[in-house]
Amino acid sequence: MTFNLRLSAPLRHGLIINLVLIAMVLVTAMLLVRWQYTSRNLFVALEKSEAASRQLAGHHASALAEKRQLTSPARIERLASENLGMRAIAPPVTVYLTQP
Amino acid sequence: MKPQFTHFTSSPLLASKTPLWRSKLVVLVFGIAFAGLGARAAYVQVIHQSFYQRQGEIRFARTLEIPANRGRLLDRGGQMMASNVPALGVWAIPEDINSSLQSHPEKLPALAKLLGLRVPELQQKLAQEDRSFVWLRRQMDASLGSDIQTLNLDGLYTRVESRRQYPEGEAAATITGLVNNDGKGIEGIELAFDQALSGQSGSRRVIKDRMGRVVEDVGDRVVPVDGQDIHLTIDNKIQFFAFQKLKEAVIDQRAKSGSVVILDVQTNEVLAMVNYDAASGKTNPMRNRALADSFEPGSVMKPLTISLALERGIVTPKTTFQTAPGYITVTGSKITDSHVHGVLSVEQIIEKSSNVGTVKIAQQIPYKDMWAFYSLVGLGQKPALPFPGAVGGRLRAYQSWRPVEQATMSYGYGLSVSLFQLAQAYSVLANDGELVAPRLIQSDAPATRERVMSAVHARAVRRMLHLAAGPEGTAPKAQVDGYTVGGKTGTSHKQEGRGYAAKKYRSTFVGMAPIDTPRIVVAVSIDEPSNGKYFGGEVAAPVFSQTVGQTLRLLGIQPDRAVKPQIAIKSVEEST
Numbered sequence: 001m002t003f004n005l006r007l008s009a010p011l012r013h014g015l016i017i018n019l020v021l022i023a024m025v026l027v028t029a030m031l032l033v034r035w036q037y038t039s040r041n042l043f044v045a046l047e048k049s050e051a052a053s054r055q056l057a058g059h060h061a062s063a064l065a066e067k068r069q070l071t072s073p074a075r076i077e078r079l080a081s082e083n084l085g086m087r088a089i090a091p092p093v094t095v096y097l098t099q100p
Numbered sequence: 101m102k103p104q105f106t107h108f109t110s111s112p113l114l115a116s117k118t119p120l121w122r123s124k125l126v127v128l129v130f131g132i133a134f135a136g137l138g139a140r141a142a143y144v145q146v147i148h149q150s151f152y153q154r155q156g157e158i159r160f161a162r163t164l165e166i167p168a169n170r171g172r173l174l175d176r177g178g179q180m181m182a183s184n185v186p187a188l189g190v191w192a193i194p195e196d197i198n199s200s201l202q203s204h205p206e207k208l209p210a211l212a213k214l215l216g217l218r219v220p221e222l223q224q225k226l227a228q229e230d231r232s233f234v235w236l237r238r239q240m241d242a243s244l245g246s247d248i249q250t251l252n253l254d255g256l257y258t259r260v261e262s263r264r265q266y267p268e269g270e271a272a273a274t275i276t277g278l279v280n281n282d283g284k285g286i287e288g289i290e291l292a293f294d295q296a297l298s299g300q301s302g303s304r305r306v307i308k309d310r311m312g313r314v315v316e317d318v319g320d321r322v323v324p325v326d327g328q329d330i331h332l333t334i335d336n337k338i339q340f341f342a343f344q345k346l347k348e349a350v351i352d353q354r355a356k357s358g359s360v361v362i363l364d365v366q367t368n369e370v371l372a373m374v375n376y377d378a379a380s381g382k383t384n385p386m387r388n389r390a391l392a393d394s395f396e397p398g399s400v401m402k403p404l405t406i407s408l409a410l411e412r413g414i415v416t417p418k419t420t421f422q423t424a425p426g427y428i429t430v431t432g433s434k435i436t437d438s439h440v441h442g443v444l445s446v447e448q449i450i451e452k453s454s455n456v457g458t459v460k461i462a463q464q465i466p467y468k469d470m471w472a473f474y475s476l477v478g479l480g481q482k483p484a485l486p487f488p489g490a491v492g493g494r495l496r497a498y499q500s501w502r503p504v505e506q507a508t509m510s511y512g513y514g515l516s517v518s519l520f521q522l523a524q525a526y527s528v529l530a531n532d533g534e535l536v537a538p539r540l541i542q543s544d545a546p547a548t549r550e551r552v553m554s555a556v557h558a559r560a561v562r563r564m565l566h567l568a569a570g571p572e573g574t575a576p577k578a579q580v581d582g583y584t585v586g587g588k589t590g591t592s593h594k595q596e597g598r599g600y601a602a603k604k605y606r607s608t609f610v611g612m613a614p615i616d617t618p619r620i621v622v623a624v625s626i627d628e629p630s631n632g633k634y635f636g637g638e639v640a641a642p643v644f645s646q647t648v649g650q651t652l653r654l655l656g657i658q659p660d661r662a663v664k665p666q667i668a669i670k671s672v673e674e675s676t
Contacts, residue, residue: 040309040315040316043314043315043316043317044313044314044315047313047314055186058185058186058242058262059186061183061184061185061186062185062186062242064180064183065180065183065185065265065267068179068180068183068267069265069267072267072268072269072336072340073271073336073337073340073341074268074269074271074340074344077340077344088341088650088653089653090581090582090649090653091581091582091583091649091653091659091663092581092582092663092664092665092666092667093665093666093667094653095665095667096658096659
């Protein structure tokens, strides 16, 4: 069986344009879906990075607090007196220099 | 040639011609169906778009709070006194976790250990099966989070939160105060400046997928505003040494508690304010006794009474009074001295701490003047410090005074003050007669000053205080190597019921150093010493001495008194 479809030239051009447009719509629709997917993945990655950044900031705060605790006068005084046998200075064992 | 059509079948049914109305019906049905879909699409997407969008958001959109970081507390040198660190809150759904623990009973002790609880304690928490949420532990060390997850128990969850850390520990606990589990200030500076420290939380509207992940932001973010840092006037080293000396004294004297306040005279900034409770064996951060406890101060009031008498021209430092036979009777009440001193000058009245001499001077002062002066130096009113729970003490209106009340108030009974108020009142003497508004928070604004008495009289009273802390005074133990000091002891009976307890005392010493140009005022109070000694000169003065020595050294103040060096100095030539 054969079909002999004869279309006029303007109709044929219109059909071709429509087909091209349909193809473009399909392609852009698929691209849109793909970009949305990529965008969401990137967003999730960004969220993870931000969470990691917050965690690191937390670690930094903890480290600073720990450092401060390790250098607190109470600890230094205890270590100096117990481990090194040091004592707090007093005027009789201090040399005061006068600025010329 | 015409095309030849082939008949595929000879079935009459298929050969019959399809009626046109059937195809039209199919087209119509499909047409109506599509029109219905089109109408529904228009209804959903155009007409009721906002409603459906809202409904969709309700199912997938969430508003997340973006917490603001709580501000830090810093000392005068910028050292951290309080800051937030990450912590973990552990919660459970009892029904779920119990069924999980039934199949893995060996995990119960491991969980209890991680949570820092005893097994029965944990079981008690998990016994509340009627509840769908139970906190097991809050503000845990964040590093334990992975260990808890390793247990892999159903119904056990963790939540990230923050914990307040105080590196100075109990030495500064009564100043910093503390926060509750939700990070809200409940005492001390944490409470007083809670709003400024808390900042403002932000928020964001997000879309979450079915896995609970945030996949999209909806709308604008409200950015959180972090809390401000609060810069205190406290010096963490001075605070620590004062606490250390106070703690030693409270333990040695088997006292109930003690407090020390150190003020920088030049600015009236609080350099240290420490408290120690022997009963609990540590500092109670919920009670800053130096500000919140008021007591009858005893003899430390005498220099203030005499300051007023000098200021009114009633006496001079050399005016003499007969204090023999060691007592005086005021409207039937007998006021006595601990020793019979005979004739004493005003200077000696302070040096020997004579009640009789002070009463004789006070009797020449009008009630109103005495009340006004005490009020001017800050007694009977709350200190202008932003601190919760600070008390103003008790100074009754002069209209209701009786002669015996004026007499007892002159040497520190019948009125009550906090230790901080005493330090503030003595700062007037140290500041050549000016009252400088005290500060606990650093500020660039100049301190407000008010003249309360003349500089000449303030210096005269300082000389008297120097004598009181001298070898012939009541507090030779207040002396400090290398520095001249002055101050006054106070030993007051404690009130019990309607009278005074026979063997319960409060020992106080308030003084300043160096005496000619004071840099610091130090007030020490020891409550109920019970190791045999109870006089202020024996119990509180040594704490004053040690504290002053350390503080002046830390402030870099050169000694103003010759000391015998205990080190050999070898001179060296300077190399070029």
